[in-house]
Amino acid sequence: MTTFALIGAGPGLGLAAARRFGAAGHTVALIARDAEKLDGLTATLARDDVQARGYTADVLDIESLTSALYAAAADLGTVEILQYSPVPRADFMKPVLDTSADDLDAPLSFSVKGPVTAVNAVLPGMRELGRGTLLFVNGSSAVRPNPRVAGTSVAFAAESAYARMLHDALVPENIHVAQLIIPGAIRPDAEHSSPDVLAERLLDIHQLRDGFRHYAEPLPD
Template sequence: MTVATSTIAVVGAGPGLGAAIARRFGTAGYSVALISRSSAKLDPIAAALREKGITAEVFPADVTDDVALTSALMAAAERLGRIAVLSYSPNATWDHTSGQLPDLAALGYTSAQDTTAQSARSQFEIGVAGALTAAQAVLPAMRAAQDGALLFTTGMSAIVPMAMLGNAGIALAGLRNWATAVRADLGKDGVYVGHVSIGVPIVPGAGDGDPDLIADRWYRLAQSRDTFETTIGF
């Protein structure tokens, strides 16, 4: 495969949906920049992509560290080519195959009644501040090219209040609010903004929750650019 001139940066990449999004765009000719805190988690994903002939590199960064995240995105653009697509979905993930509800507290979630300023702030840093930092890093080049796409993936609580995800809902709803508000202005600059909210477990082969199906839906939305928001499973 010829090395692509456009890059997709997958922020919050993991072995499930992040890897599927990277694979879908990579097979369409994009170079792939994988970003999350752990290079140990990212390296096997990058290796699997390369086996398919996809140009992929790893850029470890914590989304709550503005400097590190910006530096990772700048390095990705310098090494792989202009970031034409930003996929942002650094939400905590878990193994759904057991069919058991995960330990939400261990993942940093608090119920609505137990949500404090501190717990809400922690989710805001991941779900909103990180997204704004990433967007700020890639938007100048997108505007200059009059072409780009910001893809934000959230959970159901971005739209439907859920008592068990009190602090996460605040953050995800805030990200959705900003994306909704900014999309018209960015659209004038040739930048598409999209939001997909997922209300089902992300499990390979599990109908609407299959990560490859979700990734393909994202790819088609990024190409057609005719729909801002899509919900899955609710």
């Protein structure tokens, strides 16, 4: 059995994705900063007969993130699918004219160093398997810069570039890299952007392997 590793586990999309990939036959590694929250999520998944385990790590802390992913693979099985979808901090979202160079340090670590660290931790296992999927989940500022949220606009664009380069470089190795853009808020009542619908979409991206960038719904004009 292989593992679905979710970085940025939470009660919305994270829980829905864990449930869906677990139902598809994968063990689930939940990675987040809050150990108590992880305990609650794993208990919820256990009631759905999903084998899951939580690992505490901060994406801004390279050592903790690497250790969590290594431990997950050792405990649960090789990571075949990695989803990188932590929620950005509110202080990443300053207007562009109020953003200093120092204000970009944390967003870039969050959206570039974090993904690079995670990929480097799981890629050897995927290569041994001969297959794998790397899923990056971003908001619309990844493709349409928003001057009201400069930090995430700059950092998500950099994450997108990294993911696109990975996509092109790893195709020959049967490792699929894809990005899902979610333009609006994730809401239980949203037709295209509810947690359950998005989780199904992520599983489809993993299984169909049909291109790099996908949209939960069209970008508003």
